[in-house]
Amino acid sequence: MIIEKADRIKNLPPYLFAKIDQMKEEVKQTGADIIDLGVGDPDLPTPPHIIAALQDAAKDPKNHCYPSYTGMIEFRDAVSKWYQKRFNVSLDSHSEVISLIGSKEGIAHIPLAFVNPDDIVLIPDPGYPVYKTATLFAGGKSHFMPLLKENHFLPDFTKIPEETLSKAKLMFLNYPNNPTAAVADRFFFEKAVQLAHQHQIIICHDAAYTEIAFDGYKPLSILEIPDAKDVAIEFHSLSKTYNMTGWRIAFAVGNPEIIAALGQVKTNIDSGVAQAIQIAGITALLGDQTPLAEIKNTYQERRDLLVAGLKEAGFEIDAPKATFYLWVNILPGFTSTKLTSHLLTEAAVVTTPGVGFGTSGEGYIRIALTVDKEKIAEVVKRIKNLGFK
Numbered sequence: 001m002i003i004e005k006a007d008r009i010k011n012l013p014p015y016l017f018a019k020i021d022q023m024k025e026e027v028k029q030t031g032a033d034i035i036d037l038g039v040g041d042p043d044l045p046t047p048p049h050i051i052a053a054l055q056d057a058a059k060d061p062k063n064h065c066y067p068s069y070t071g072m073i074e075f076r077d078a079v080s081k082w083y084q085k086r087f088n089v090s091l092d093s094h095s096e097v098i099s100l101i102g103s104k105e106g107i108a109h110i111p112l113a114f115v116n117p118d119d120i121v122l123i124p125d126p127g128y129p130v131y132k133t134a135t136l137f138a139g140g141k142s143h144f145m146p147l148l149k150e151n152h153f154l155p156d157f158t159k160i161p162e163e164t165l166s167k168a169k170l171m172f173l174n175y176p177n178n179p180t181a182a183v184a185d186r187f188f189f190e191k192a193v194q195l196a197h198q199h200q201i202i203i204c205h206d207a208a209y210t211e212i213a214f215d216g217y218k219p220l221s222i223l224e225i226p227d228a229k230d231v232a233i234e235f236h237s238l239s240k241t242y243n244m245t246g247w248r249i250a251f252a253v254g255n256p257e258i259i260a261a262l263g264q265v266k267t268n269i270d271s272g273v274a275q276a277i278q279i280a281g282i283t284a285l286l287g288d289q290t291p292l293a294e295i296k297n298t299y300q301e302r303r304d305l306l307v308a309g310l311k312e313a314g315f316e317i318d319a320p321k322a323t324f325y326l327w328v329n330i331l332p333g334f335t336s337t338k339l340t341s342h343l344l345t346e347a348a349v350v351t352t353p354g355v356g357f358g359t360s361g362e363g364y365i366r367i368a369l370t371v372d373k374e375k376i377a378e379v380v381k382r383i384k385n386l387g388f389k
């Protein structure tokens with residue numbers, strides 16, 4: 001039999017990190033000691049009190065059954081309490097909060113709820129790759145909004161043609177931003193909410209990195225903007241905040257009709273987050289927050305070490321206010337792909353080419369701060385030895 005894939009996946013480029021993994025494997029075969037600053041997966045463990053909550057919950061047979069589709073009410077209440085405390089935003093746990101099996105899952109499903117064939121989705125470029133593929137899977141058309149240094153890596157809404165705005169159904173935004181590490185201020189979110197009202201566009205704000213911020217900076221929730229709840233939902237995740245990427249727990253909050261439609265898609269596809277994991281999630285959100293302070297300090301120290309080292313090695317770079325990424329200008333004579341290949345083959349250091357996140361990402365590489373200080377010092381040594389300066 002001839003196995004014929006559907007058009008929607010036939011021409012899909014390989015998932016960015018799958019391609020990098022393959023290159024990494026090839027270098028590993030040569031015996032090189034690879035340091036991986038590629039994928040944004042925290043190297044630190046989940047705090048022990050969260051693990052203990054899971055262990056207890058896992059023993060209770062009540063938690064062995066199918067969970068509720070929308071999430072346990074106790075988990076959704078915990079999310080509401082956390083939002084109130086962290087952002088001073090009130091949420092109705094019943095209608096304005098839904099649990100997700102990681103925010104990637106919610107982001108991948110939301111276009112299925114709202115996008116008809118040929119509807120336009122506004123997507124940041126560079127951006128988290130799932131916005132684009134989810135749009136494609138729903139039959140929608142991506143309109144990319146360049147994130148440029150001269151605009152502090154914020155989209156310039158005035159550059160979006162009127163006709164595009166009239167056909168746009170959804171807009172993805174993501175601050176603190178992956179991959180540029182940029183942050184957005186209140187004025188930007190106000191403009192986004194105003195645009196959404198004006199053109200009937202649903203905003204999906206991906207807020208996966210709001211808790212990883214430095215030097216006392218506190219990123220905003222888009223829901224802090226008056227009237228945002230009329231047009232927006234926000235995706236949040238426990239993955240990065242509590243080193244829980246492998247646990248697959250996250251949530252979406254905001255406009256109840258948008259949340260309900262996402263729930264409608266999900267009920268037909270998945271059966272919710274395992275209860276024991278939700279119970280551990282409650283402990284993460286409402287329990288001792290000291291580990292989060294430690295996590296942030298750790299990233300901040302790594303950031304300072306690597307930024308200083310890369311500057312000495314000849315790179316131009318600003319220390320980011322949030323996320324655990326550095327968005328680094330490439331050097332003359334390189335493209336982003338050439339520079340990442342060079343760093344991998346000559347220094348056994350894995351980084352990600354900016355162009356992998358979209359054409360406007362060309363000119364940069366992304367470096368994740370997900371190894372310890374000793375390894376970062378080793379990275380700096382190896383890069384300095386390449387003699388760029």
Ligand SMILES: Cc1ncc(COP(=O)(O)O)c(C=O)c1O
Pocket residue numbers: 040101102103104105128174178206208236237238239245249250
């Ligand atoms: C911007 C952004 N959004 C969402 C996610 C997905 O996170 P999770 O599915 O673990 O919640 C990631 C993961 O790297 C990310 O970088």
